[in-house]
Amino acid sequence: MLQPSIHLSVDAVIFGYDADEGISVLLIKRNLGPFKGWWALPGGLVKPNESLEHAVRRELKEEAGIEVGYMEQLYTFGEPGRDPRNRAVTVAYYGLVRPKNFRLVAQTDADDAKWFNIKVLPKLAFDHRNIIEAAITRLRGKLAYEPIGFELLEPKFPFSDLEKLYMALLDKELDRRNFKKKIMAYGFLEETKELKKQVGAGRPAALFRFNKKRYEELMKRGYNFDLFY
Amino acid sequence: MLQPSIHLSVDAVIFGYDADEGISVLLIKRNLGPFKGWWALPGGLVKPNESLEHAVRRELKEEAGIEVGYMEQLYTFGEPGRDPRNRAVTVAYYGLVRPKNFRLVAQTDADDAKWFNIKVLPKLAFDHRNIIEAAITRLRGKLAYEPIGFELLEPKFPFSDLEKLYMALLDKELDRRNFKKKIMAYGFLEETKELKKQVGAGRPAALFRFNKKRYEELMKRGYNFDLFY
DNA sequence: CCAAAAGTGTTGGTAGTACACCCATGA
DNA sequence: TCATGGGTGTACTACCAACACTTTTGG
Numbered sequence: 001m002l003q004p005s006i007h008l009s010v011d012a013v014i015f016g017y018d019a020d021e022g023i024s025v026l027l028i029k030r031n032l033g034p035f036k037g038w039w040a041l042p043g044g045l046v047k048p049n050e051s052l053e054h055a056v057r058r059e060l061k062e063e064a065g066i067e068v069g070y071m072e073q074l075y076t077f078g079e080p081g082r083d084p085r086n087r088a089v090t091v092a093y094y095g096l097v098r099p100k101n102f103r104l105v106a107q108t109d110a111d112d113a114k115w116f117n118i119k120v121l122p123k124l125a126f127d128h129r130n131i132i133e134a135a136i137t138r139l140r141g142k143l144a145y146e147p148i149g150f151e152l153l154e155p156k157f158p159f160s161d162l163e164k165l166y167m168a169l170l171d172k173e174l175d176r177r178n179f180k181k182k183i184m185a186y187g188f189l190e191e192t193k194e195l196k197k198q199v200g201a202g203r204p205a206a207l208f209r210f211n212k213k214r215y216e217e218l219m220k221r222g223y224n225f226d227l228f229y
Numbered sequence: 230m231l232q233p234s235i236h237l238s239v240d241a242v243i244f245g246y247d248a249d250e251g252i253s254v255l256l257i258k259r260n261l262g263p264f265k266g267w268w269a270l271p272g273g274l275v276k277p278n279e280s281l282e283h284a285v286r287r288e289l290k291e292e293a294g295i296e297v298g299y300m301e302q303l304y305t306f307g308e309p310g311r312d313p314r315n316r317a318v319t320v321a322y323y324g325l326v327r328p329k330n331f332r333l334v335a336q337t338d339a340d341d342a343k344w345f346n347i348k349v350l351p352k353l354a355f356d357h358r359n360i361i362e363a364a365i366t367r368l369r370g371k372l373a374y375e376p377i378g379f380e381l382l383e384p385k386f387p388f389s390d391l392e393k394l395y396m397a398l399l400d401k402e403l404d405r406r407n408f409k410k411k412i413m414a415y416g417f418l419e420e421t422k423e424l425k426k427q428v429g430a431g432r433p434a435a436l437f438r439f440n441k442k443r444y445e446e447l448m449k450r451g452y453n454f455d456l457f458y
Numbered sequence: 459c460c461a462a463a464a465g466t467g468t469t470g471g472t473a474g475t476a477c478a479c480c481c482a483t484g485a
Numbered sequence: 486t487c488a489t490g491g492g493t494g495t496a497c498t499a500c501c502a503a504c505a506c507t508t509t510t511g512g
Contacts, residue, residue, distance in 0.1 A: 048309075051307060051309060052307040078275070078280060079280055080279065177504085181467095200512090202464070204510065206464085388492090406477085433482070434490080
């Protein structure tokens with residue numbers, strides 16, 4: 001049976017976090033095809049012999065010079081008509097990075113690559129706004145039972161960074177005391193002996209570190225996280 | 230850019246439930262191609278102008294004569310090598326039906342269509358065992374915060390059917406009194422005035438009904454279900 | 459000594475869990 | 486009258502949520 005002309009691509013919703021900036025998404029400016037000059041998610045066609053995840057990582061490298069640690073499949077978007085040229089099905093992924101680790105480098109398909117705060121997104125090509133919204137929803141849901149947020153923080157961080165991250169992601173206020181009690185009770189965070197070098201006034205903060213080994217042990221025992229608040 | 234020969238298909242993991250039989254999955258026996266004579270998930274190639282979900286529903290109808298109410302996208306499987314013939318990417322869906330509502334009818338690609346208890350699956354074609362396992366995991370996870378199980382019950386059912394369903398899905402014992410207290414507290418179940426006609430000995434059970442309207446109101450208000458136990 | 463951020467405990471309410479006996483029917 | 490499945494309440498515990506003052510530093 002012949003199956004003509006269904007184009008299969010991947011797209012990536014890459015979230016970055018900065019304590020001042022909040023949550024942002026990586027977008028590239030299209031320099032060809034339909035929606036030329038519009039902002040879009042990084043992504044592109046899957047090659048015949050690479051895995052889907054490989055395709056995403058390759059495109060991210062090519063289009064923005066970024067390498068992502070945590071990444072996960074989000075959803076596959078395939079409505080006829082989502083691409084004006086032809087039938088196009090795209091497998092969307094989402095991932096988390098620390099923006100400061102990368103200098104964005106636009107190449108190939110992209111004029112430009114930039115971080116946009118999720119609260120002020122520009123006009124987006126194709127159905128990419130939908131895709132981003134789906135990714136935000138999924139990210140929030142996932143946070144409720146898995147502590148993936150650590151991917152967005154420095155290896156050692158003051159506890160207040162974690163608080164701010166969760167408040168930004170969940171978009172609501174959290175009580176510092178209760179939040180700390182809860183997180184510390186899980187036991188996958190450890191306090192280092194270091195203190196944060198001062199930036200301005202205020203008491204210097206102790207630095208914490210995510211203990212991945214401890215976390216994985218807990219997971220294996222079928223531990224049920226419930227990080228919502 | 231040309232993209233030769235990536236074949237895009239859909240596959241469906243359809244769960245059925247019967248109070249005596251437990252949870253089962255719909256499989257079809259392949260009558261052609263590789264894995265001829267093996268059991269496989271219903272599914273097939275996506276046509277150029279149909280949506281992914283439409284493709285799944287069409288295939289289910291063609292291959293087994295089944296129409297599914299609740300259905301959801303599960304995951305997209307696309308490792309090179311998962312189909313010995315060529316590069317094949319499949320978007321998997323999962324759905325829930327009441328097996329008694331259908332007489333299975335094998336047609337087109339299928340020699341035969343049959344329900345298999347999830348605890349005694351036969352050898353499966355391609356990576357379909359993985360897909361089924363992923364679907365079971367997802368179904369269990371989903372149950373934790375959304376009462377989708379009702380799709381598997383008759384419109385009116387004795388409360389014990391719901392208990393048994395949850396015990397089968399979660400594969401563990403539940404305390405009848407606590408389970409009922411919890412479910413009833415949500416308020417989306419209503420007791421009808423009818424009693425179940427007797428089958429054997431025992432007190433006749435009151436029949437309950439899922440109140441979808443009430444459920445949707447609760448959802449809109451951002452209600453957080455927590456059905457685990 | 460003032461401003462800024464970090465650190466820390468107690469209490470009341472609610473929801474989860476454990477647990478055992480009576481009721482209505484058919485055979 | 487016995488066997489089968491249906492129906493129900495209480496008490497303990499553990500976790501969640503609300504809440505405000507002290508400490509350490511820089512300026």
